[in-house]
Amino acid sequence: MAARKTFARFFLHFVIIISLIIWIVPTLGLLITSFRPAEDVNSTGWWTVFSSPLDFTNYTLDNYLQVIRAGGMNTAFKNSFIITIFGTLLPVLIAAFAAFGLSRLNFKGRSFIYALIVSLLVVPLQLTFIPILKLYNILNLSGTFTGLWLDHTAYGLPLAVYMLHNFFQSLPDDLFEAAFIDGASIWIAFVRLALPLSMPALASLFIFQFLWVWNDLLVALIYLGGSGQVAPLTMRLTNLVGSHGQDWHLLTSAAFVSMIVPLIIFFSLQRYFVKGILAGSVKG
Amino acid sequence: MKRCVALLLVFLLISGIGVFAKDTVTVMGVWGGVELEAFEKVMETFEAATGIEVEFEGTRDLPTLLTTRIEAGNPPDIIVLTGLGLMNDLARDGVLVELSNVLDMDKFAEEYNPIWRELATYKDGLYGLYISADVKSLVWYNPKAFEANGYEIPKNWGELEAHSKKMIADGNIPWSVGMESGAASGWPGTDWIEDIMLRTAGPEVYDQWVNHDIPWTDARVKRAFEIFGNIVKDEAYTWGGPIAVNATNFNDAIAPLFMDPPQAFMHRQASFITSAIREANPGLVAGEDYDFFPFPPIEEKYGTPVLGAADMVSLLTEKQAAKQFMRFLATPGAQSIWVGELGKIGVNKRINPNVYPDELTAKMAAVLQDAIVFRFDGSDSMPGAVGSGAFWTGIVDYVNGEDLDSVLEYIEAVADETYTGGAATD
Numbered sequence: 001m002a003a004r005k006t007f008a009r010f011f012l013h014f015v016i017i018i019s020l021i022i023w024i025v026p027t028l029g030l031l032i033t034s035f036r037p038a039e040d041v042n043s044t045g046w047w048t049v050f051s052s053p054l055d056f057t058n059y060t061l062d063n064y065l066q067v068i069r070a071g072g073m074n075t076a077f078k079n080s081f082i083i084t085i086f087g088t089l090l091p092v093l094i095a096a097f098a099a100f101g102l103s104r105l106n107f108k109g110r111s112f113i114y115a116l117i118v119s120l121l122v123v124p125l126q127l128t129f130i131p132i133l134k135l136y137n138i139l140n141l142s143g144t145f146t147g148l149w150l151d152h153t154a155y156g157l158p159l160a161v162y163m164l165h166n167f168f169q170s171l172p173d174d175l176f177e178a179a180f181i182d183g184a185s186i187w188i189a190f191v192r193l194a195l196p197l198s199m200p201a202l203a204s205l206f207i208f209q210f211l212w213v214w215n216d217l218l219v220a221l222i223y224l225g226g227s228g229q230v231a232p233l234t235m236r237l238t239n240l241v242g243s244h245g246q247d248w249h250l251l252t253s254a255a256f257v258s259m260i261v262p263l264i265i266f267f268s269l270q271r272y273f274v275k276g277i278l279a280g281s282v283k284g
Numbered sequence: 285m286k287r288c289v290a291l292l293l294v295f296l297l298i299s300g301i302g303v304f305a306k307d308t309v310t311v312m313g314v315w316g317g318v319e320l321e322a323f324e325k326v327m328e329t330f331e332a333a334t335g336i337e338v339e340f341e342g343t344r345d346l347p348t349l350l351t352t353r354i355e356a357g358n359p360p361d362i363i364v365l366t367g368l369g370l371m372n373d374l375a376r377d378g379v380l381v382e383l384s385n386v387l388d389m390d391k392f393a394e395e396y397n398p399i400w401r402e403l404a405t406y407k408d409g410l411y412g413l414y415i416s417a418d419v420k421s422l423v424w425y426n427p428k429a430f431e432a433n434g435y436e437i438p439k440n441w442g443e444l445e446a447h448s449k450k451m452i453a454d455g456n457i458p459w460s461v462g463m464e465s466g467a468a469s470g471w472p473g474t475d476w477i478e479d480i481m482l483r484t485a486g487p488e489v490y491d492q493w494v495n496h497d498i499p500w501t502d503a504r505v506k507r508a509f510e511i512f513g514n515i516v517k518d519e520a521y522t523w524g525g526p527i528a529v530n531a532t533n534f535n536d537a538i539a540p541l542f543m544d545p546p547q548a549f550m551h552r553q554a555s556f557i558t559s560a561i562r563e564a565n566p567g568l569v570a571g572e573d574y575d576f577f578p579f580p581p582i583e584e585k586y587g588t589p590v591l592g593a594a595d596m597v598s599l600l601t602e603k604q605a606a607k608q609f610m611r612f613l614a615t616p617g618a619q620s621i622w623v624g625e626l627g628k629i630g631v632n633k634r635i636n637p638n639v640y641p642d643e644l645t646a647k648m649a650a651v652l653q654d655a656i657v658f659r660f661d662g663s664d665s666m667p668g669a670v671g672s673g674a675f676w677t678g679i680v681d682y683v684n685g686e687d688l689d690s691v692l693e694y695i696e697a698v699a700d701e702t703y704t705g706g707a708a709t710d
Binding site for chain 2: 038039042043071129130133134136137142221222225229235238239240241242243247248
């Protein structure tokens with residue numbers, strides 16, 4: 001019995017490790033390529049460095065220096081931050097209110113509104129470009145950060161509401177009953193009870209939305225128009241490459257430069273995933 | 285929490301106001317990298333002289349973005365087009381501003397080869413201004429490697445064939461070809477076909493083919509594909525054979541010529557390739573380490589025609605500042621900055637040959653100024669679905685080993701669907 005268990009375990013680990021390796025190979029290739037000189041990138045594959053991995057003439061920081069020194073990179077970083085921070089906070093905040101209302105308050109048409117919001121999940125983004133841009137031209141919102149925040153909020157809301165609604169629904173009813181008996185208003189129940197308890201859900205939602213907005217190129221291109229003043233990092237990075245794909249090797253280092261921020265966000269919020277805040281909250 | 289929301293709202297309001305208050309000219313195009321840097325220099329010169337701000341919006345997905353913005357009533361002031369097809373479409377839809385009232389037409393007639401006016405005309409109206417060109421019918425070689433091996437420059441197709449056989453006998457590979465270009469993969473192959481068509485069937489048939497007056501399944505089109513296929517599908521003729529042809533980026537495909545020892549000896553590519561050579565091998569000297577000869581004539585009666593491509597700007601709005609920028613772009617001064625940076629060829633006759641980075645480019649400029657038989661890149665002139673769609677994928681499939689007849693039938697089917705005119709359209 002014990003031997004079989006060990007074997008099953010070994011097999012499981014084996015499968016996990018193999019799939020991990022398969023999963024990580026492209027990223028590893030990208031990382032190695034980003035440190036190789038342009039000529040090498042164009043003449044041989046990244047795996048050739050393994051024949052002499054300690055030969056440091058194989059590596060260079062040029063690609064990174066070129067990306068970082070490219071004109072307008074500071075503005076692009078700043079723009080990306082401005083866009084992403086509000087493009088993430090707004091939908092998460094609004095979704096939290098909406099999801100709480102939809103899951104914990106009783107009012108007529110509740111499930112209809114919820115179904116309507118969730119059904120918006122299937123509307124393709126591209127379908128909305130022209131009508132919204134027309135509206136923005138009337139409202140003078142095209143080419144502004146505000147317009148883009150509203151876009152990202154709107155595009156992010158259906159999924160956010162859906163996720164948080166499910167999470168709030170899973171919170172024990174007893175908890176809220178107890179709170180109301182103790183005299184808590186709905187507002188207090190939301191701020192003091194629901195929000196802290198749903199930290200893991202909020203954090204994962206935050207990360208999802210952050211990644212989506214940070215990596216977005218299309219929406220920004222359509223609504224901001226791509227001029228240097230307001231262009232986010234993604235737009236600046238695609239402009240490093242020529243119209244026929246020249247200098248594509250710069251994209252490898254550019255990918256890692258733009259990856260830094262999402263990685264910081266991910267690792268700093270990771271503990272919220274792990275923490276089981278809910279555990280023990282209904283005891284006693 | 286409430287304060288937080290209030291702060292957010294205030295911030296939203298403030299940032300909504302004022303970002304786009306200034307009078308600016310927006311230019312949309314596909315340029316990036318070195319092209320963008322060069323154009324920024326042109327923009328800076330204009331800004332310094334007039335105080336008008338010019339914003340460049342770069343996107344690789346120009347047609348999609350442009351359509352969206354036009355539909356939404358928010359078009360850029362000026363667009364940079366690389367294809368005639370898109371210009372004709374936009375002019376037909378009435379989106380473009382006619383330029384004969386914008387530019388000084390006397391000066392224009394004086395400073396430009398009439399080719400450029402004809403090429404930008406749609407139904408008697410001038411809708412595009414050419415600012416630079418690339419000559420495509422060039423074969424690049426490494427003079428030192430040629431000399432070391434005793435190879436000579438072929439003057440016609442027969443000599444080229446004999447020449448290639450000699451290289452193969454020496455254990456060398458004659459050609460290096462690369463067609464990879466992301467979503468645009470295949471276009472370098474289309475240039476080959478066009479050059480061969482001009483040389484085997486002549487300019488008239490070439491025009492008929494581009495306008496779809498003859499079908500893709502025509503024997504003359506098929507022959508051009510076969511001549512191309514005989515070269516690139518043979519590992520003895522082309523470095524790495526068909527797999528490398530489809531997998532190598534067009535900019536990297538010239539690299540084998542400068543390896544030690546050279547892995548290949550000839551590379552057919554447009555004039556812009558000089559900037560790729562300079563970037564990858566800064567030590568090479570134009571004229572000594574790399575040089576070009578015209579893509580040799582095949583049928584004697586059609587001679588050595590020039591196939592080219594060009595960058596064109598079109599005006600979309602009536603904004604005065606945008607018109608001023610268009611007039612500026614027509615001047616030799618503006619074009620000198622642009623072509624000097626990139627190794628492209630200026631189209632204004634008054635450009636000083638000294639602005640070109642090397643003698644080679646000046647030599648190409650002279651070739652273009654004197655061109656009598658000149659044809660615009662065929663795939664750029666065809667409707668998008670064919671010229672930058674089926675033709676590209678078709679040629680990749682053909683190199684991949686697909687049957688030629690079925691490839692041509694496939695392109696023909698797409699052409700039937702997309703062409704609105706053309707005698708061969710069913």
